[in-house]
Structure formats: structure tokens, C-alpha cells
Amino acid sequence: MADVTLSDIRKSYGALKTIHGVNLDIRDGEFVVLVGPSGCGKSTLLRMIAGLETITDGTLKIGDRRVNDLDPKDRDIAMVFQSYALYPHMTVATNMGFSLEHRGANKAEINERVNWAAGILGLTNLLDRYPRQLSGGQRQRVAMGRAIVRNPQVFLFDEPLSNLDAKLRVVMRGEIKALHRRLKTTTIYVTHDQVEAMTMADRIVVLNGGRVEQIGAPLDLYDRPANQFVAGFIGSPSMNFLTGTITEQGFQTSDVVLPLPASKGTVMGQAIVYGIRPEHFRLNDHPGRASVSAEIVLIEPMGSETQVTMRLGDTQVIGVFRERISGTTGDIINISLDIDAIHLFSGDGAIRLN
Amino acid sequence: MAVAQENARAEGRSFSPFWTIARRDSLAGFLFIAPQLVGIIAFVLIPLGLVFWYSLHEWNVLANTFTYTGGQNYRMLIEDESLLEVLGATAIFSAGLVILNMSLALLLAVLLNQKLAGIAIFRTLFFSPVVVSLVAWTIVWGFLLQKNGGINGMLLMLGIEGPNWLREETTAMISVIVVQVFKNVGLNMILFLAALQGVPKELYEAARIDGAPAFKQFRRITLPLISPTILLTSIITIVGSLQVFAQIAVLTQGGPGLSTTVLVYYLYQQAFQFHFFGYGSTLSILLFAIVAILTFAQWQMRKRIVFYES
Amino acid sequence: MKAELSPRTRTALYGLMCVLLIPFVFPTWWMVTSSIKPISDIFAFPPQLIPQSYDWTTYSKVFELQPFVRQYWNSAYIAALVTVGTMVVSSMAGYAFARIRFPYANTIFMIVLLGLLIPSEVTIVPLFQMFLKAGMVNTHWPLILVPIFGAPSVFATFVMRQFFVTLPAELEEAARVDGLGRFKIFAKIALPLAKPALASVAIFTFLHSWNLFLEPIVFLSSAEMFTLPQALTQYTDAYGGPMWNIQLAAATLTALPVLIVFVIAQKQFVEGLAHTGLKG
Structure with a gap:
């Protein structure tokens, strides 16, 4: 097990630059999730760590070794692929023992390690099967088994759950997390699914356009996103954003005035982006809170909660309420905003102001 | 466990900076293609250059002279009246072969595509001539096509006196085409x-709901959708037809007269029977040009007649 | 696909197919049966669809008139060598063109594809001269070397490349992470998965070599060196006329083994070749 250090890592294909200087210190035993929209460079970054893509510039260290020019096999890493990449012509046991075979381990040792991994992952009865005879979840487990038999310094996961159905994804999420708790191997995990990132990570790295937008613990990112991109990316449904200016009454967007939290970074008349998460709207039964009226566009009852699309001034926003709401399109409801949960960003969305 | 880890560390040696991952991969690539590339250079490119070089020479094997004559052989090519006949025979042979082969293959494929019990047995039987040794197949057809052979025997039982198939110009050409079609149509099928x-x-289900009759379904749906395959197989078949040699050599030796002397057979005669290696090389260049033009033309046609490509 | 066929159409289709089968099946039957008829019966009228008497001495004459065992061996070992050699050369080249990034890969691939455009008949004159200079005329080297490395193997390389292109990249990456270098990835991952493509390459390469005719008659001059297709045409009488019954017996001996293998493994043959053609 080891630290992984990325210093000013860059990637370009000819003139096309895809990764623009990433710095990241991953501590020994940490579970770090790289998340971002497709094309943000998260998979490229992971593959550079694996040694499957060359590093154009910068330094990559695993432990104390600079590994930029090492083959994947010499980096002491293991990887779980999106398609699992199980060898179709080998049994589960051979698949899992394959890497050890090529590292000069003897038969007894391979057997011992494979049985150990199979025991952990509940694959003991499947060792003689071929990949085509396994279900999606079982293949996923074999892919993980193949990674853990070797006891590498770092695990790399490349969107490992995206080929599973929603239910199985939740199950496997738990299993991967449990595995990490048990083995405590440094893990770097790539996903485009912010729910996976939130539930699994010790720390999340949000990437966008080949740059790091923010690094932090899941709830820190949720509660204090550093910019509008992170605010919009983390959380579902997404944070609502309204554009407008700061006035004496508060935040003015078209003909609506919303309450402003205290903040040092703003000045009167400044154009800003005002962000509020759907669950931070309340039906106006709390006297003493500032209240605004909104026009209902769509009501979607979920059972446990109600999701309402509303028009606030010129902007459509989504609110999520614990209450069941009756009403139809065009009705006006009175809502209040949780003033402690409001996020202010500069007009271009790049900087957090409060 | 410990050993595996130790090994991994031990292998974590650094390579000399020159041998980056990309460079090592390039080396592997070149090593992998080397046998094929060397073979192509030695057995295709150099001979192609040589055949052009030879074509510019008068080569007398008996006198052992090799004289540069410039375009002399090419002038001979234009003035060679036999060649005109040979090219005519080649054109008839190739055209007849392709048309017959493609239509029969399509017919058989449509038949085999029906839901009938035991259809796999028919498929096997129609395909079987493909695996029969070419010369064996040709010999038995030569035997069948004799004046007193099996085919005329059957015809006589029906009261028809058959021709001497391989000794009359028209029937000889028909015979070599038909023998070749039955040999290889199974592949296209x-x-x-x-x-x-x-x-x-x-x-098809949509077309049936739209009320299109079967022949219309075939013309408007089936044909356009399989047109890439039709084009591809027609290229392979035409180029293949220009290489037909054994059948001619065994059945007719190019006769009667020059009626079944196709270009390859003529080339063989000129070069290896009469030892006109210079002129034979010129004929090789002509064959190469024809194949190249046909292939190119058909790839161009692809844009116009192929309705659909995956 | 289509509506259920009526019994009448069904019968009509069976009838049509049976008639169409005659020229495909009858020659083989006629070859085998005529080869065991006495010479007096082979041109008998009316034709004997089933032999009425047998003469097995024809088969012994096949071996007396020519070194037929030797010729059989020549054809068999040449075809075997060419098949194995082509599989090695084409799978390596096809793999590299599909999966390894190296400089000028596309240009080299186009050059190699030229082989598809140049029938071996075009280059037969210079090839003959080259092998003559190398002292390899009337040896089997031209029949072995040219198909394995030259134009005939290009189609095989193309087929292999088309197969390897479809191999998921992640499989190779997994192998790299598992510690395999290029050669081991090729040998342990790519090649075992390429069995169907290799099988079709093997089948059409074997048939091509087994049927080769122009090259043997150009390169070989003594009966001891002949291959089967060439040998079959050598059973002639003093006037150059074919000795039909002996030719047919030799032809039967040539054709039957391959036919029997085909009947046993017909699925692999048909699907293998269909697979090739679709992609080629």
C-alpha cells in the first residue's frame, strides 16, 4: 500500500491538450473518487496512473518511486475495467490467478491466493466456470477478485458499475466499500455518477475539461461547493441557479427579490449567481421566514416526497418537499428559502462568494 | 503473497530512457509484420518491378540474349491479332462466369433461406464442389463432356444427339464457364x-403490413440491403475469373482455335511454352492493368449502386 | 421471416432444389462410380448410373504408372506447411495492423494490401526467374515460400486483422496490468480468442494450396516432385489421350479425403468461409 502523488500531470495528443496540470496527493489507504461529466479527462487520468496512457508532462509517484516510464506491470497496481475484461477463454480461477502466474508465483501459492480472494468475494463455487456462464454481478466480483489476489499497492476502478442494473449497482457499491474497509488498499475510482462518488469516497476529485474543480470530502463538496460547476454537478436533482444583482432589499432576479445571507465577498449592484438546492425550499408554514410566491409548472409526486417545478421570476426551479402538495399548473404557492443554505457565486460561476 | 509482492518490486526496474513504452511497442509492431512485409517485398513488389523491366526487353532464352527494346513489346501487344481474340474470349468468359455465378448464387441462397426441413443437407450438397479438388472436378467434367460421354449418353436416351462439347467453339466456351460456375458458386451462395x-x-413484417407482395419485398428490401455483399462478391468473382487457368489447361488447352484461350492461359503459353519471357511479361502487365482498373471501377460504382452500408 | 409455406409450394421448392442439385452432386458420383467400372463400361450406352461390374485393378495402376504415393505426400506436406506457415505469418501481421501503434502502420498496410490486387499469375515470370537463379526450380520451395509470405497470404492477413480489430481493447489492457508484454498478450490472449478466424484461414489456405496448378506446372518438371493436381493430368496413353478410368481413380483418391473431412466438419467449413467473406 502506498501514497499516490500526481504533480502537474499533463496530457496532450499533438496540439490537443486534454489534461491541464493536475496536482493530487492521495494518502495511503484512502478511497478517492474521480468524478466529472463524460470527456472531463477522469478516465484518461486513471489510465495514466495505470500506465495505459503515456504521461506527456509532470511526475507520477506511487510510494516513493517515479513511475512515469514504467509499464503497467511494473507499477504494482491492479485495475477493474468497465467491461470487466475477463479473459473469455479462461475459467474464473485462471482469470484470477493469471497475473500471479506471470510473476513467477508457484502453483500452491496461486491456489492459496485465489481461494483467499474467492472466499472474500463469495466466488468459491464458481471457480471452474467460464465468464460467459456468469451473471453481471458475478463477473464484476471476478474482476475485483483478479485485482485483489495480487495484493497490489493501488486499486484502480474505471466505472466498474456502469454495466449493471440499478439495483445491483447499489449492492456492489456496498461490496466494494466493504472490501476497501477490509483490505485498506489505496483506491482510485472513476465514475460519472455523483451518487457513487458521494456514497463511496473518502475524498472526491471533481474534474471538468481536464482541470480539477475541487477536491474534498463528499459532504464538504455538497455543503460548500467551490464554484458553480461543482455545485451543479454534486447533488440530485441539481442545485437551482438564478442570475441577478445584489440590491439593498436582497437578491433581485427579474421582478422577484430573494433573501441574501451575510457575505463578505459581495458589493452592492454586483451581478451574481444565486444557488439553492431543491430540498432547501419550504412550504411557507414557518412564520418568520421571508416568503416568495412561485407559479407551479409541474408536480411530480414520488410518494416519500414531492418534486415541484416552479417558476420563480423568469427562472424555472425545482423544489423537493416532504409534504404532499395538491394543485395544478398555474397555481401560485408560497415558499420560503433556507437562508443558511444559500450559495453565492460570481457572475461567471467561477468563484464562491459566501 | 509476499513472494508475489517481492517479484513485482523486483520487476519494477527502470528501462533505459530511450526505450519508452511507445518505442518498445513500435519495435514489437515491426517485428510482427516483418515476415509479411519482407514476403511482399520479395514476392510481390520486386517481381512487379522485374516484370515491368522484362517487358521492355527482347529475351531470347535459347540464344541467351536479353536486349533492351523499349516499347517494342508493347507495340507487339497492339499489333498481336491473336491477342484481340484472346481478350474477346477473356471478356466472354469473365462476363458469362460472373453473370451466371451471381444469379445462380442468389437463387440458391434465396431457396436455402426458406424454412424447410432438411435444408442444411441441401446447403451441404450445393457447397460440396468447393472442397472437391479443382483438377479432379475438371477431369470428371471433361469425361462427362466427351462426345460419347455421360452427358451425351443421357441426351441420347431422350432422343437428342449432343454436340462434341469441348471441340466446338461455342459449346467449348459454355462448357468451361459452366464447369467453373458449378465448382465455386457455393462460396458466393x-x-x-x-x-x-x-x-x-x-x-419484412413492416412490408407485409404495408401490403407489399413477395417479389416487391425482394426488390425493394432484400436487394438493397444485401447490395454491399453483392458488390464485394462480384469483385472477388471477376478478379477470380481472370485467374482461371487449370480448367482451361485440362479441358480445352485454349481451343478449338483460340476460342477458350483466356489471357492467363495465353500468358502461360507465351512465357513458358514458347519461352517469350519478354512478351509474356508484357502480357502480365496487361493482366495487372485490367485487374487494377476493374477493382478501381467497382469501388467507384459502390457509391452509386450500393444503397446501404453498415 | 415469411408467411408459412403451403404444402404445394413446399413440394415445388423441394423439386426445384433436387433438379438444381444434379450438376453439383452427379459429377462426384460419376467420378467415383466410373473409377471402379471396367474400361469397357465407362462409355457404355445407356450410361450405367450404378456400376454393373467392378474392376479394382484400375486403382493399382494409379500407383504403378506414377509415383502416386510420393505425389500424394508432396501435396499433403506442402499444403500442411503452407497452412501452418500462413496462420503464423498472417495472425502476427494481422494482429500488429489491428492493435499495435507503430510508425507508418497505415502506409505499410496499404503496401501489403497491394498483394490482393496482384494475382500471382502477374508475377509468375519474374518469380520463375528468381527461383531459377536461386537453384530452386524443380524443388518445392516456390510452392511453399510464395504462398506463406507473398500475395496469397495477404487475404489471410486481412481476415485476421478484421478479427483482431473487434477484440475489446480492455482485454489487452487487463493483460498489460496483469504483467504481460506484447508477445505474451498475442500468444495467450489474442490468439486463443482468434480460433474461429484462424480456422477459416486454415480452411481456405489449405484448399488454395491443395488446388494449386499453374505454379506446379511452371516450377516442377520431374514426376517425383509433382503435386496431385499436376499428377492427375499425367495419366495419358501413348497418343496423349487421357486414360479415363485411371485418371478418375486418381481423381477420386484426391477428392475423397477432403470431401470426407468436409462432411464431418461441414459446419466449420461453411461458417468459416462465410465469416471470412463477410468481412473480406
């Missing part, structure tokens, strides 16, 4: 069958 089975069933 299988390719067409695979293409037919690749047409999505929903299209």
Missing part, C-alpha cells in the same frame, strides 16, 4: 445466404 439472414425480420 454462402455469402449471400449470410447476408440474407442479416436482413432484420422486422423489415
Whole structure:
């Protein structure tokens, strides 16, 4: 097990630059999730760590070794692929023992390690099967088994759950997390699914356009996103954003005035982006809170909660309420905003102001 | 466990900076293609250059002279009256072969695509001549086509007196075409069958709901969808038809007269029977030009007649 | 796909197919049966579809008139060598063109594809001269070397490349992470998965070599060196006329083994070749 250090890592294909200087210190035993929209460079970054893509510039260290020019096999890493990449012509046991075979381990040792991994992952009865005879979840487990038999310094996961159905994804999420708790191997995990990132990570790295937008613990990112991109990316449904200016009454967007939290970074008349998460709207039964009226566009009852699309001034926003709401399109409801949960960003969305 | 880890560390040696991952991969690439590339250079490119070089020379094997004559052989090519006949025979042979082969292959493929019990047995039987040794197949057809052979025997039982198939100009040409078609049509048949089975069933169902009759379904749905396969097989078949040699050598030796002397056979005669290596090389260049032009033309046609490409 | 066929159409289709089968099946039957008829019966009228008497001495004459065992061996070992050699050369080249990034890969691939455009008949004159200079005329080297490395193997390389292109990249990456270098990835991952493509390459390469005719008659001059297709045409009488019954017996001996293998493994044959053609 080891630290992984990325210093000013860059990637370009000819003139096309895809990764623009990433710095990241991953501590020994940490579970770090790289998340971002497709094309943000998260998979490229992971593959550079694996040694499957060359590093154009910068330094990559695993432990104390600079590994930029090492083959994947010499980096002491293991990887779980999106398609699992199980060898179709080998049994589960051979698949899992394959890497050890090529590292000069003897038969007894391979057997011992494979049985150990199979025991952990509940694959003991499947060792003689071929990949085509396994279900999606079982293949996923074999892919993980193949990674853990070797006891590498770092695990790399490349969107490992995206080929599973929603239910199985939740199950496997738990299993991967449990595995990490048990083995405590440094893990770097790539996903485009912010729910996976939130539930699994010790720390999340949000990437966008080949740059790091923010690094932090899941709830820190949720509660204090550093910019509008992170605010919009983390959380579902997404944070609502309204554009407008700061006035004496508060935040003015078209003909609506919303309450402003205290903040040092703003000045009167400044154009800003005002962000509020759907669950931070309340039906106006709390006297003493500032209240605004909104026009209902769509009501979607979920059972446990109600999701309402509303028009606030010129902007459509989504609110999520614990209450069941009756009403139809065009009705006006009175809502209040949780003033402690409001996020202010500069007009271009790049900087957090409060 | 410990050993595996130790090994991993031990292998974590650094390579000299020159041998980056990309460079090592390039080296592997070159090593992998080396046998093929060297072979192509030695057995295709150099001979192609040589054949052009030879074509510019008068080569007398008996006197052992090799004289540069410039375009002399090419002038001979234009003035060679036999060549005109040879090219005519080649054109008739190739055209007849391709048309007959493609239509029969399509017919057989459509038949084999029907839901009938035991259809696999028919498929096997129609395909079987493909695996029969070419010369064996040709010999037995030569035997059948004799004046007193099996075919005329059967015809006589029906009261028809058959011709001496291989000794009359028209029937000789028909014979060599037909023998070749039955030998190899199974290949195209299988390719067409695979293409037919690749047409999505929903299209036929939609057409039936739209009320299109069967022949219209075939013309408007089946044919356009399998047109890439038709084009591909027609290229392979035409180029293949220009290489037909054994059948001619065994059945007719190019006769009667020059009526079945196709270009390859003429080339063989000039070079290896009469030892006109210079002129033979010129004929090789002509054959190469024809193949190249036909292939190129058909790839161009692809844009116009192929309705659909995956 | 289509509506259920009526019994009448069904019968009509079976009838049509049976008639169409005659020229495909009858020659083989006629070859085998005529080869065991006495010479006096082979041109008998009316034709004997089933032999009425047998003469097995024809088969012994096949071996007396020519070194037929030797010729059989020549054809068999040449075809075997060419098949194995082509599989090695074409799978390596096809793999590299599909999966390894190296400089000028596309240009080299186009050059190699030229082989598809140049029938071996075009280059037969210079090839003959080259092998003559190398002292390899009337040896089997031209029949072995040219198909394995030259134009005939290009189609095989193309087929292999088309197969390897479809191999998921992640499989190779997994192998790299598991510690395999290029050669081991090729040998342990790519090649075992390429069995269907290799099988079709093997089948058409074997048939091509087994049927080769122009090259043997150009390169070989002594009966001891002949291959089967060439040998079959050598059973002639003093006037150059074919000795039909002996030719047919030799032809039967040539054709039957391959036919029997085909009947046993017909699925692999048909699907293998269909697979090739679709992609080629």
C-alpha cells in the first residue's frame, strides 16, 4: 500500500491538450473518487496512473518511486475495467490467478491466493466456470477478485458499475466499500455518477475539461461547493441557479427579490449567481421566514416526497418537499428559502462568494 | 503473497530512457509484420518491378540474349491479332462466369433461406464442389463432356444427339464457364445466404403490413440491403475469373482455335511454352492493368449502386 | 421471416432444389462410380448410373504408372506447411495492423494490401526467374515460400486483422496490468480468442494450396516432385489421350479425403468461409 502523488500531470495528443496540470496527493489507504461529466479527462487520468496512457508532462509517484516510464506491470497496481475484461477463454480461477502466474508465483501459492480472494468475494463455487456462464454481478466480483489476489499497492476502478442494473449497482457499491474497509488498499475510482462518488469516497476529485474543480470530502463538496460547476454537478436533482444583482432589499432576479445571507465577498449592484438546492425550499408554514410566491409548472409526486417545478421570476426551479402538495399548473404557492443554505457565486460561476 | 509482492518490486526496474513504452511497442509492431512485409517485398513488389523491366526487353532464352527494346513489346501487344481474340474470349468468359455465378448464387441462397426441413443437407450438397479438388472436378467434367460421354449418353436416351462439347467453339466456351460456375458458386451462395439472414425480420413484417407482395419485398428490401455483399462478391468473382487457368489447361488447352484461350492461359503459353519471357511479361502487365482498373471501377460504382452500408 | 409455406409450394421448392442439385452432386458420383467400372463400361450406352461390374485393378495402376504415393505426400506436406506457415505469418501481421501503434502502420498496410490486387499469375515470370537463379526450380520451395509470405497470404492477413480489430481493447489492457508484454498478450490472449478466424484461414489456405496448378506446372518438371493436381493430368496413353478410368481413380483418391473431412466438419467449413467473406 502506498501514497499516490500526481504533480502537474499533463496530457496532450499533438496540439490537443486534454489534461491541464493536475496536482493530487492521495494518502495511503484512502478511497478517492474521480468524478466529472463524460470527456472531463477522469478516465484518461486513471489510465495514466495505470500506465495505459503515456504521461506527456509532470511526475507520477506511487510510494516513493517515479513511475512515469514504467509499464503497467511494473507499477504494482491492479485495475477493474468497465467491461470487466475477463479473459473469455479462461475459467474464473485462471482469470484470477493469471497475473500471479506471470510473476513467477508457484502453483500452491496461486491456489492459496485465489481461494483467499474467492472466499472474500463469495466466488468459491464458481471457480471452474467460464465468464460467459456468469451473471453481471458475478463477473464484476471476478474482476475485483483478479485485482485483489495480487495484493497490489493501488486499486484502480474505471466505472466498474456502469454495466449493471440499478439495483445491483447499489449492492456492489456496498461490496466494494466493504472490501476497501477490509483490505485498506489505496483506491482510485472513476465514475460519472455523483451518487457513487458521494456514497463511496473518502475524498472526491471533481474534474471538468481536464482541470480539477475541487477536491474534498463528499459532504464538504455538497455543503460548500467551490464554484458553480461543482455545485451543479454534486447533488440530485441539481442545485437551482438564478442570475441577478445584489440590491439593498436582497437578491433581485427579474421582478422577484430573494433573501441574501451575510457575505463578505459581495458589493452592492454586483451581478451574481444565486444557488439553492431543491430540498432547501419550504412550504411557507414557518412564520418568520421571508416568503416568495412561485407559479407551479409541474408536480411530480414520488410518494416519500414531492418534486415541484416552479417558476420563480423568469427562472424555472425545482423544489423537493416532504409534504404532499395538491394543485395544478398555474397555481401560485408560497415558499420560503433556507437562508443558511444559500450559495453565492460570481457572475461567471467561477468563484464562491459566501 | 509476499513472494508475489517481492517479484513485482523486483520487476519494477527502470528501462533505459530511450526505450519508452511507445518505442518498445513500435519495435514489437515491426517485428510482427516483418515476415509479411519482407514476403511482399520479395514476392510481390520486386517481381512487379522485374516484370515491368522484362517487358521492355527482347529475351531470347535459347540464344541467351536479353536486349533492351523499349516499347517494342508493347507495340507487339497492339499489333498481336491473336491477342484481340484472346481478350474477346477473356471478356466472354469473365462476363458469362460472373453473370451466371451471381444469379445462380442468389437463387440458391434465396431457396436455402426458406424454412424447410432438411435444408442444411441441401446447403451441404450445393457447397460440396468447393472442397472437391479443382483438377479432379475438371477431369470428371471433361469425361462427362466427351462426345460419347455421360452427358451425351443421357441426351441420347431422350432422343437428342449432343454436340462434341469441348471441340466446338461455342459449346467449348459454355462448357468451361459452366464447369467453373458449378465448382465455386457455393462460396458466393454462402455469402449471400449470410447476408440474407442479416436482413432484420422486422423489415419484412413492416412490408407485409404495408401490403407489399413477395417479389416487391425482394426488390425493394432484400436487394438493397444485401447490395454491399453483392458488390464485394462480384469483385472477388471477376478478379477470380481472370485467374482461371487449370480448367482451361485440362479441358480445352485454349481451343478449338483460340476460342477458350483466356489471357492467363495465353500468358502461360507465351512465357513458358514458347519461352517469350519478354512478351509474356508484357502480357502480365496487361493482366495487372485490367485487374487494377476493374477493382478501381467497382469501388467507384459502390457509391452509386450500393444503397446501404453498415 | 415469411408467411408459412403451403404444402404445394413446399413440394415445388423441394423439386426445384433436387433438379438444381444434379450438376453439383452427379459429377462426384460419376467420378467415383466410373473409377471402379471396367474400361469397357465407362462409355457404355445407356450410361450405367450404378456400376454393373467392378474392376479394382484400375486403382493399382494409379500407383504403378506414377509415383502416386510420393505425389500424394508432396501435396499433403506442402499444403500442411503452407497452412501452418500462413496462420503464423498472417495472425502476427494481422494482429500488429489491428492493435499495435507503430510508425507508418497505415502506409505499410496499404503496401501489403497491394498483394490482393496482384494475382500471382502477374508475377509468375519474374518469380520463375528468381527461383531459377536461386537453384530452386524443380524443388518445392516456390510452392511453399510464395504462398506463406507473398500475395496469397495477404487475404489471410486481412481476415485476421478484421478479427483482431473487434477484440475489446480492455482485454489487452487487463493483460498489460496483469504483467504481460506484447508477445505474451498475442500468444495467450489474442490468439486463443482468434480460433474461429484462424480456422477459416486454415480452411481456405489449405484448399488454395491443395488446388494449386499453374505454379506446379511452371516450377516442377520431374514426376517425383509433382503435386496431385499436376499428377492427375499425367495419366495419358501413348497418343496423349487421357486414360479415363485411371485418371478418375486418381481423381477420386484426391477428392475423397477432403470431401470426407468436409462432411464431418461441414459446419466449420461453411461458417468459416462465410465469416471470412463477410468481412473480406
